[in-house]
Amino acid sequence: MTAFDLAPTLESPALRLRPLAASDRDALHAAASDPGTWAGHPARDRHLRAAFDPYFDVLLKAGGTLAVIDRASNRIIGASRFYVPPDRPESIAIGFTFLDRAHWGGAVNREMKRLMLAHAFQTFPEVWFHIAPTNLRSRRATAKLGALHDHDAVLDLAGMPAEWTCWRLTRAAWEANDDAARAVPAR
Template identity: 30%
Template sequence: MKVTLHELIGEHIRVVPMDKSHIEGLYEAANDENIWAHLPKTIRTLHNMEAFVEEALQAKESGAEFPFVIIHRETGKIVGTTRFLYMSSASKSLEIGWTWFHPSVWGTSVNTECKYLLLQYCFEQLNTIRVQFKTDERNIRSQKAIERLGAVKEGILRNQMIRKDGTFRNSVFYSIIDSDWPSVKQHLEQRLQLTYTGCDKGGVQPCRPGI
């Protein structure tokens, strides 16, 4: 699956392909332990971030993944990252994952706008028929965020991964398919309009318009 985008621009964010120039900005955005509670690794040092970016770019070079950084348009600062994984031209499908944001933008429109831009690109440019998400069964915040997108919960795969502490992880799988996209798109546009003009009442935390 060939991804050839330069950037996706929303009201408050830009979604930009990751490169090595983003290392320091990502490191600054990663300086909160709460980010790493349910992720496969923890980044604590600049060297850790350099390795994280290098691995992501190697996966991009091989065609396996396509990593992005999310930049807040007003401040110009990196506030998080996400990527396409398990990209399959044959199946016309991919996964959006490895998403994390600095807690300063949790509960704002940032994740919704990011996923809206990526999903729009997937279904309207790449012509995918399935986009999937997965998260740790223990990660309730992530599950709620995915469900607010309008994704369908498909089930739980038991012992799907081994956590960094050695415990076995059950993963919750969700998907949005091509026939879902028109209604999901409308739903996300309505949610984003609320955040631009006031507050999304469905949010886990109060919205902060303009973030």
């Protein structure tokens, strides 16, 4: 794989994304504690501490996970992760993303993805997203970025093989879909 910083600090006027730290456990759980956040997700009980703590441990151990911080409140409002896709080791993927429901509705997710995609597209010509087949909310949000469903696969992304819908976003598709993307320097 090309040299790539899996755990950068990325900032916009509204958000700061920085590497997840062990000391973020309670703050990230607070962001994840609304059962509605996980209602359409395969891990519907992740709002419970007993289900959240193993998830947090996986994110921390895997690396590439970024805490998403609302700069106005200086509060952690979610997380997202860069990782190398097991079926596309020459590429990069973004996933394991969630936001506190108070920040749903597009603007925060789009800004978070702009920051992450700008970073990724400095090194890679495409970015992959792996989404559980039943997670319709994430599938719709990913399609809004300009990504296209490419294929389905059984992949081990977090210690257990599972079925995923695999979405591919090229730099050209992102630029065509998002004016802010055009500000990213070509490489």
